[in-house]
Amino acid sequence: MSPGYVPGAGHHQAEMFWRNVSTAVGCDGGHLDCMRGVGFEKLSSAASDVEGKYDYQLQPRVDGDFVGDTYEAQLYHNRFNFTGPPVITHEKHENNSQAWPGVSTTDDVVGRLLELYPESDYSSPGLRFADMKQSFDMTAHDYALTRALGNQTWNGMSYYWYSTYSLSGNGTTSGFGSSTPIDTSVARKMQKYLLSFVHTGNPNTMWPNDKIYWPKYGSNATQIVFNSTIQLEKDDLANAKSEYWNEALWY
Known part of the structure; x- marks a missing residue:
């Protein structure tokens, strides 16, 4: 949501x-x-x-x-009554694919952030700041929820937009909502995970032979990635960027 x-x-x-x-x-x-x-x-x-x-x-x-209190603060202080089961996903380039307006010089970003978001990784200061803002607004919050629930969550990252079939680019320079033709095979698999979770509380229960097994986050920080293919990889939230924002905001 x-x-x-x-x-x-x-x-x-x-x-x-x-x-x-x-x-x-x-x-x-x-x-x-x-x-x-x-x-x-x-x-x-x-x-x-x-x-x-x-x-x-x-x-x-x-x-x-x-x-x-704010939901982030409630999570960090363990003031919630929720037992389960959650699926947590985020879009790879939801908020960092367009340069943030008004940020045009390196002087607009400072301190520790310069180390976490090195200039060489971005084609413009605006894109650099956009990636910071996405980390602050979105991905760090997903990491907070995962930790609050003891890593017993299904985590995912999507290169697809909300229609579940529009594929955003692998880079961070495309405009909002850019897309390629529908990949019906990937779209069907994504819907099967969703429907299985809605009906059973587990994205793996239904149609197990039609899609790869989606493990919980656990101690290995595993997430599923929805791209032109579907694969497992180490969660990109469990990094210094997310930890910095969580420490700065809530600890």
């Missing part, structure tokens, strides 16, 4: 959204007594206007009651 824009650490963005909406409806400071007196149409209009201007993702937010 992808929520679109993925909030970073803490509650800063959500707080600023609340402040902007409350100010727009005449409740400077965002006090609840004032906000409860605002009509629904006025409040809805203000929220939609602020969301459109600031690219804010409307989704459940931390309130200290129904949602006690």
Whole structure:
């Protein structure tokens, strides 16, 4: 599941959204007594206007009651009640295939990140930063969930987009959603893993002779890779980049 824009650490963005909406409806400071007196149409209009201007993702937010804290923080402190079974995947180039706007010089990225994302690996500073942002927003979070659940998860990486058959390039220079013709063989196998998991809680149970066995992450950090072929390899999340972001954000 992808929520679109993925909030970073803490509650800063959500707080600023609340402040902007409350100010727009005449409740400077965002006090609840004032906000409860605002009509629904006025409040809805203000929220939609602020969301459109600031690219804010409307989704459940931390309130200290129904949602006690950000899900990453809850995972790292083992404050969750979930026993199973999960499949965790990420797209290889979901957010790092286009250079990030406004990042045009090496001076825009600093410190430890320069070591983790060496300049020689990228054709432009924008692509360098885009890969950092993908690690921060997406892949590091998958690694957090895997660790919180004791590595008893099925992990995967896909070069395919959400339709499950559009193949993105192996490099990091293609545009969003670039594709090649449908590979029906790979698409069917991907769907068989998904349907098997939905029906049985295990992606391997159904049609075992039609696809390779998908092991759990375990101590070997194994993941399945969906590309023009399907194979197993060591998880690309278990690296210094993911560990750095998790340490910086939550430990």
